[in-house]
Amino acid sequence: MVKIITDSVSDIPKEYIDMYDIKVLPLKVIFGDEVYRDGIDIDTKTMFDRLKTTNEYPTTSQVTPAEFEQEFSEVVNSGNEVICITMSSALSGTYNSALIASREFDANKIRVIDSKAITLGYGMIVIEAAKMASNGIGIDDIESRVRDLVNNMEYLIIFDTLEYIYKGGRISKSQYMMSNLLNIKVIMTMKDGQVVAREKVRGRKKAIKYIIDYIEKNESTLDGRVIGMNHANDKSYLEELKEAVLSKYIPSETIYSEVGCTVAAYSGLSAVALYYEKTKK
Incomplete structure (x- = not known):
């Protein structure tokens, strides 16, 4: 079976994450020395409430190769394959982190795809891939459809x-x-x-x-x-x-x-x- 992995910038609604068993790895939101996992330790309302009371502007940090490698390992060791779709490589190093992690595994088992986008637009691509995976469609066909959607x-x-x-x-x-x-x-x-x-x-x-x-x-x-x-x-x-x-x-x-x-x-x-x-x- 193909497992779909993405990052939190995809902004996928929780009901779709649960319905299609999508694994979402969070980027980090950083205020000074405080580090929060996007969508887990902090939400948008909390962040904006904080911005109203401080001049401190947050920075963000990509998902690390080690975090991707851990997830890839769990999937592959369970006998499954991975389609990993990340936010735009032009805006974050998250794609490169996933690519680095994937090199530790059989290339036929893990496909890493740059969405060239941010937010729900590529979240919809992730959902489409997860729907296909849930219907038992193979990794090659899912990858082909995903790359088509990235361009369209x-x-x-x-x-x-x-x-x-x-x-x-x-x-x-x-x-x-x-x-x-x-x-x-x-x-x-x-x-x-x-x-x-x-x-x-x-x-x-x-x-x-x-x-x-x-x-x-x-x-x-x-x-x-x-x-x-x-x-x-x-x-x-x-x-x-x-x-x-x-x-x-x-x-x-x-x-x-x-x-x-x-x-x-x-x-x-x-x-x-x-x-x-x-x-x-």
Whole structure:
């Protein structure tokens, strides 16, 4: 049997983790000398509550080769195989940690795949792999499907504020202040494993409208397809996006989750996102 392993940045809902027996290894969230396991010792609300009362900005730490090796060993020694799907190698050393660990085992038993993404978009890839594994599909077919999805997932992420991008040192103070003044919302996507801006609009309503317009322009429909939506500590914003999408389309399955601490430290409060497999042209 094939066992699916991933990291906590995939932001997979707990019910799917339990349903498909997915193993999730946590990244670390670090405040000074305090180290927390993402999703285990700290959640997004707790992290943001702490950020409101301190100027100390958290850093994050990748999953180590030793942690991956321990999990790989348990699976392989039980007579099973591994598909390991990690967050983007362009944003973390987690993929390389898994790759290093995999070299201690038969290459046919362990396949390590770079999702080239973050959060639930690649979490959906992990879920698809786990569904296939639960149906007894072999490692080669699962790997082929996963690599196809890596190249064909759509990521439409609305950053409601650039505050945490500024605090993380990724934009200048003037850029941050101007975005606040103009009520700028940035629609982000994934490109070559990096989070990049796709469009900038003014206000939430225009940001959500941009996403609906984008779907209408680039997809025939989302009817009958699996889609994902998640939020960063703002369920009401998720409800706005959900209403806009589901009033037009009837997906076969909609997967909802909350952004974990690792991604939330980058996105800030009130980010929301939509994910789906693109129509092949």
